[in-house]
Amino acid sequence: MSTLQSYGWNHHFEQHFQSFQSQGFEAARLAAIQGFKHVLISDTGPLDALLAGALLNSREPEALPKVGDWVVFKRYDQEGIIIEVLPRINELSRKAPGSVSDRQVLAANIDGAFIIQGLDRDxxxxxxxxxxxxxxQCGIPPIVVLNKADLTDNAEAFREAVEQLGYQCPVLLTSALSNEWQELWSREHLLPQHTYVLMGSSGVGKSTLLNSLLGYRLQEEGATSTANNKGKHTTTSRNLVSLPNGSMIIDTPGMREFGLTHEEGASVTYHPLIDELATQCRFSDCTHQHEPGCAVIAAAGNGTLPGLVYRSYLKLLREQHHFQASAADKKRHERHCGKISKQVVRHRKDTKY
Structure with a gap:
């Protein structure tokens, strides 16, 4: 098996790379971004690279190379120049913190997302x-990992609560401090040549979990603030690392803000329990907010659908619609500015003497 294959190279990327290969370019996977330096894994090993100016100046931020991307590069002395990003299978994104409608891509080409939650007060x-x-919505299979299960006497109650959300995904109990618990779930859910991402807010134990899986300390393990019980940031960048069994993990910095986007072309599922009830609504385009004959509203009223789930659904629905509307306004503004710019250029040409 080649180095590229061990890092997830498959027919999808091979197909899109063929035209570049005939021109003498090489392919590599982006493992880390450190300022302007991009750390690549090529068929000959690790390599530092920079973005080509044409690529940097012609792409929106979310289209530039991200950790997990497969890129096309050209060698130059002991470094490389990245000239293109191969089409992604998927990408993990969120609303950029503090912005109205900007979308931030966190990682690309992911086979599974481990959503880490700590079973303490967090x-x-x-x-x-x-x-x-x-x-x-991003098209990535989720796996919920409930860490610090050794700190509570009712860990199963937490797992049942997550399972009742209806997403039909694995919900695992573990403790980053127990090798036995780690081995129980990692054997089944960490597959060779597959790429996973660790997600969660600061202090849930992502770095401790990763260090345990690696068998050595890659990330510093931070404490939880005694003032507000919120975790301190220990992971400050995204890195793709290979585990002993041949699988790969991208660790992400703790995210206290995780805004939703509206992914184009995605099959949006606001909530599986809502979708199941929606088939019984009087109107096919029911928004489950005020319409007569709404099965979702009725279920929330009689307790069949938990009130907490319904309120969360309404909140997330409004958030996604707001993001979508803001993004549309931004595009209209950009088109308007583009028209004005063209008119100015045309006027200068017409009045030039």
Whole structure:
């Protein structure tokens, strides 16, 4: 098996790379971004590379290379120049923190997303649903990992609460401090040549989990603040690392803000329990907010659908619609500015003497 194959190279990328290969270019996977330096894994090993100016100046930020991307590069002395990004199978994104409608791509070409939650005072069921909502929308299979299960006497109750959300994904109990618990779930859910991403807010134990899986300390393990019980940021960048069994993990910095987007072309599932009830609504385009004959509203009223789930659904629905409307306004503004710019150029040409 070649180095590229061990890092997930498959027919999809091979097919899109053929035209570049005939021109003498090489392919590599992006393992880390450190300022302007991009760390690549090529068939001959690690390599530092920079972005070609033409690529940097012609792409929107979300289209530039991200950790997990497969890129086309040209060797130059001991470094490389990245000239293109091969089409992604999928991409994990969120609404950029603090912005109205900007979309931030966190990682690309992911086979599974581990949503880490700590079973201490940090646990929040609706935060889990928020992560699940976005991950599913991005076309990535989710796996919920409930860490610090050794700190509670009712760990099974937490798992049942997540399972009742209805996403039909694995919900695992573990403790990053127990090798036995780690081995129980990692053997089944970490497959060779597959790429996974670790997600969760600071302090849930992502770095400790990763260090345990690696068998050595890659990331520093931070404490939880005694003032507000929120985790301190220990992971500050995204890195793709290979585990002893041949699988790969991308660790992400803790995310206290994880805004939803509206992914074009995605089959948006606001909530599987809502979708199941929606088939019984009087109107096929029911929004489940005020329409007569709505099975979702009725289920929320009689307790069949948990009120917390319904309120969370309404909140996430409004958030996605707001993002979609803001993005549309931004595109209209950009088109308007483009027209004005063209008119100015045309006027200068017409009045030049």
């Amino acid at each position: 646990f929040n069921l609706m935060r889990v649903q928020r992560y699940l909502q976005q991950v599913v």
